[in-house]
Amino acid sequence: xxxxxxxxxxxxxxxxxxxxxxxxxxxYSIWTDPELIPEWWxxxxxxxxxxxxxxxxxxxxxPHGVLEGQFREVDPPERLVQTFQNHLQTLEFEDLGEDRTKxxxxxxxxxxxxxxxxxxxxxxxxxxxxFARVDAALQKLAALRQF
Numbered sequence: 001x002x003x004x005x006x007x008x009x010x011x012x013x014x015x016x017x018x019x020x021x022x023x024x025x026x027x028y029s030i031w032t033d034p035e036l037i038p039e040w041w042x043x044x045x046x047x048x049x050x051x052x053x054x055x056x057x058x059x060x061x062x063p064h065g066v067l068e069g070q071f072r073e074v075d076p077p078e079r080l081v082q083t084f085q086n087h088l089q090t091l092e093f094e095d096l097g098e099d100r101t102k103x104x105x106x107x108x109x110x111x112x113x114x115x116x117x118x119x120x121x122x123x124x125x126x127x128x129x130x131f132a133r134v135d136a137a138l139q140k141l142a143a144l145r146q147f
Contacts (some may be wrong), residue, residue, distance in 0.1 A: 002135070036084045054074055
């Protein structure tokens with residue numbers, strides 16, 4: 001299994017990296033296809049809105065409440081920039097060849113305190129669990145769709 005790494009490259013950022021054993025287009029689709037998102041968000045997540053265009057909104061209803069944001073940049077299958085709660089999130093999908101994709105997720109905060117609060121709320125544990133569910137969803141989809 002591939003490892004998820006979480007670092008704080010600056011006073012205002014958290015970076016999460018993971019290599020997935022799947023083509024870049026498929027990893028990108030896990031983040032943008034409203035039918036695939038509940039596969040890894042789980043717990044009865046409902047995608048209420050998913051307009052993957054610059055300026056488009058996204059909105060998920062989860063057992064823990066509603067999460068919503070806006071897409072700032074959309075460059076399939078290489079990059080997404082979106083607002084997410086108290087930060088800006090940049091997702092970069094790097095094609096490593098041989099059906100492997102490196103995802104780099106950078107969270108940018110307005111203050112060091114906001115970054116530190118997010119770290120204290122368990123971003124490392126959440127990222128590792130979430131990315132493990134992404135792995136499982138990609139494997140399940142590969143079996144169903146014969147990627």
